[in-house]
Amino acid sequence: MNTLTMAMPKGRIFKEAVLLLRKAGYNLPDQFEDSRKLIIDVPNEKLRFILAKPMDVPTYVEHGVADVGVAGKDVLLEEKRDVHEVLDLKISACHMAVAGLPGYQRGELNPKVATKYPNLASQYFKEQGEQVEIIKLNGSIELAPIMNLAKRIVDIVSTGQTLKDNGLVELERMESITSRFIVNAASYRIKSGEIKTMINCLKVALGEDA
Numbered sequence: 001m002n003t004l005t006m007a008m009p010k011g012r013i014f015k016e017a018v019l020l021l022r023k024a025g026y027n028l029p030d031q032f033e034d035s036r037k038l039i040i041d042v043p044n045e046k047l048r049f050i051l052a053k054p055m056d057v058p059t060y061v062e063h064g065v066a067d068v069g070v071a072g073k074d075v076l077l078e079e080k081r082d083v084h085e086v087l088d089l090k091i092s093a094c095h096m097a098v099a100g101l102p103g104y105q106r107g108e109l110n111p112k113v114a115t116k117y118p119n120l121a122s123q124y125f126k127e128q129g130e131q132v133e134i135i136k137l138n139g140s141i142e143l144a145p146i147m148n149l150a151k152r153i154v155d156i157v158s159t160g161q162t163l164k165d166n167g168l169v170e171l172e173r174m175e176s177i178t179s180r181f182i183v184n185a186a187s188y189r190i191k192s193g194e195i196k197t198m199i200n201c202l203k204v205a206l207g208e209d210a
C-alpha cells in the first residue's frame, strides 16, 4: 500500500476536515490540529499531511506534490487548477455574494468592485453583462465600500455578521460554497486503490452510499 499525501488548508476548514477524517475511520493523533508543523506524517494510516494556505491547496494537488486535498469551492472557482473534484465534503458551508452599502443601484460607468476573488468576480459580472473594474484585495474586504474604494465587493458570507457590523448588505447572492475533496489526475491512476478507499470511507462518514 502506498502512502497518500494530502494537502490540507490551514485555518477554518482544517479542524472540520480533521473531524470528518476521524469520522471516516482515520486514526489521527491527539493534538494533530494544534501543531504548527507544516508536514505531519501519520505512518499507521500511511498518510502524510501538508498544511498549505487555503488558496494554494489546488496548486499542490495539480502539480502532484500532493495526491489529494481539501479545498473550498470558492478557491476551486478562483484558481481553476487542473484537478479532479470528486466529492462534496459538505463542511465549511458559506456562500459568495455581491455586497455594498444599502440602496446601491447599478448604473455607473465601469464601476469598481473590490474582492479577494478577481477571476470569480470577473466571470460573474461578465455573465451578468456588466463591465466592472476589479480591485484585488487580500482581506478585510468590507472596508472597501465604507472607505469608498469601491461601492461593491464580492466576498464570502457565512453568518452575515461582518457585513452587518460594517453597515453593508448583501445585494446579490452568488454560489453556495462547501469544501471539496480533490485528486491529482496521475495519482488517481497510480494510487487508485488507496484513493478510492479514502473516498469510500469519506462517503460513509457523510452518510452517502460508498
Ligand SMILES: Nc1ncnc2c1ncn2[C@@H]1O[C@H](COP(=O)(O)OP(=O)(O)OP(=O)(O)O)[C@@H](O)[C@H]1O
Pocket: 010, 011, 012, 013, 053, 054, 055, 071, 072, 073, 074, 075, 092, 093, 094, 139, 156, 157, 158, 159, 177, 178, 179
Ligand atoms: N466565514 C467564512 N469566511 C471565509 N471563508 C470561509 C468562511 N466559512 C467557510 N469558509 C471557507 O474557508 C476558506 C477560507 O479559510 P480561512 O478563512 O481559514 O482562510 P483565509 O482567511 O482565506 O486564508 P488566508 O487569509 O490565510 O489566505 C474559504 O476558502 C471557504 O471555502
Ligand SMILES: O=P(O)(O)OC[C@H]1O[C@H](OP(=O)(O)OP(=O)(O)O)[C@H](O)[C@@H]1O
Pocket: 138, 139, 140, 141, 142, 155, 156, 157, 158, 159, 160, 161, 162, 163
Ligand atoms: O458572514 P461572516 O460569518 O461574518 O463571515 C464572512 C467574513 O469572514 C471572512 O473573513 P475572514 O475572517 O477570513 O477575514 P479576512 O477579512 O482576513 O478575509 C470573509 O472574508 C468575510 O469577511
